Amino acid sequence: MPASKVSQVPSQQHRLSQQKASPTRSSPWQILIRLALLLCIVSAISKVSLPPSDLTQWLGVSSPNVLILTAHPDDECMFFAPVILALAAQGIPVRALSLSTGNSSGLGDIRRTELFKSYSVLGVEPQLVQSLETEQLQDGMDRYWEPVHIAEALRQYPNISNINTIITFDANGITQHPNHIPLAAGVRALSQSSHPIRLVLLETVPKHIKFTGPLYPLGLKTIHLLSQIPFSAGNWNVGMGKGSTLTITSTVEGYKLALEAMMRHKSQLVWFRWLYVGASKYMWSNTLVLAESV
Ligand SMILES: [Zn+2]
Numbered sequence: 001m002p003a004s005k006v007s008q009v010p011s012q013q014h015r016l017s018q019q020k021a022s023p024t025r026s027s028p029w030q031i032l033i034r035l036a037l038l039l040c041i042v043s044a045i046s047k048v049s050l051p052p053s054d055l056t057q058w059l060g061v062s063s064p065n066v067l068i069l070t071a072h073p074d075d076e077c078m079f080f081a082p083v084i085l086a087l088a089a090q091g092i093p094v095r096a097l098s099l100s101t102g103n104s105s106g107l108g109d110i111r112r113t114e115l116f117k118s119y120s121v122l123g124v125e126p127q128l129v130q131s132l133e134t135e136q137l138q139d140g141m142d143r144y145w146e147p148v149h150i151a152e153a154l155r156q157y158p159n160i161s162n163i164n165t166i167i168t169f170d171a172n173g174i175t176q177h178p179n180h181i182p183l184a185a186g187v188r189a190l191s192q193s194s195h196p197i198r199l200v201l202l203e204t205v206p207k208h209i210k211f212t213g214p215l216y217p218l219g220l221k222t223i224h225l226l227s228q229i230p231f232s233a234g235n236w237n238v239g240m241g242k243g244s245t246l247t248i249t250s251t252v253e254g255y256k257l258a259l260e261a262m263m264r265h266k267s268q269l270v271w272f273r274w275l276y277v278g279a280s281k282y283m284w285s286n287t288l289v290l291a292e293s294v
Helices: 002-024 028-046 055-059 081-089 108-121 147-156 183-188 215-227 252-263 271-279
Strands: 066-070 094-098 129-131 165-169 198-202 245-249 285-293
Touching (some): 028 215, 066 081, 081 252, 108 129, 147 183, 165 183, 215 245, 252 271
Parallel strands (some): 094 129
16 A cells, blocks of 8 residues: 555665664674774883983083073973973083063062973973073063063073073964064074074974874874885875974873972962873974074
8 A cells, every 4th residue: 555655665675774874883892802902002002212312412512511591480390391301311401591580470480480390390400491581571461572682681691601402482472472472583683693503492382283292202102103104105204303303292190290390380270270280292202393592
């Protein structure tokens, strides 16, 4: 009968679609097995060691004396921890200068103390760390720092004559913070310096890479593994040391130290900072760009 035929056709179609769909449906066991397999692969890749980078050789300075130049207390652990840890591990002398105490909320004195504690965790003793509180270099999103004032602060820095390498933000300042952006220009404005200084910039990456967290070093390790396969197609050996750029990647222990250093900045531990330390690739990895000598 026509009425029953009409009612049967959709049900047959439904059965057919079910039969077609069923082979792609995974059982909970299959999902668990796949997850376990994925975890094993991730765990194996995470144990891969990237080729060690000889920082002294890459910097091209016979006896590097490095100054980490930042704008605010907490920049050192939020952005520069992998390179600071690598320098300390290779016995390269490191000093640190924060051009402000981060006093935009009136917490400058507290933040200065937090800065010393954070650097201690990263292997730089408090006597090698300094932060400034000057009228021209005040912390604030609405305060653009003139390079000439940064250069002047560097000229007055007591240990500048011992420094031959300065590591600082690039022109995008990682976060586009107006206090970060002019730091490299400030170092360049130091051109009347009595001795040459190697300028090294921390590369700002696009946002979709910035928040890859631990996936970033995993990706680098995967690329490194692929580069070891004989006759592999393409040049996989990217990012780890290409002439004027060098990528430094922390181990899990290095990440823990960066996190521990961040914990010293108690006044800054608001909820979005927790998101940052969990998701930022800068807690794991730094790509440095060798700029000109100034
Ligand atoms: Zn900052």
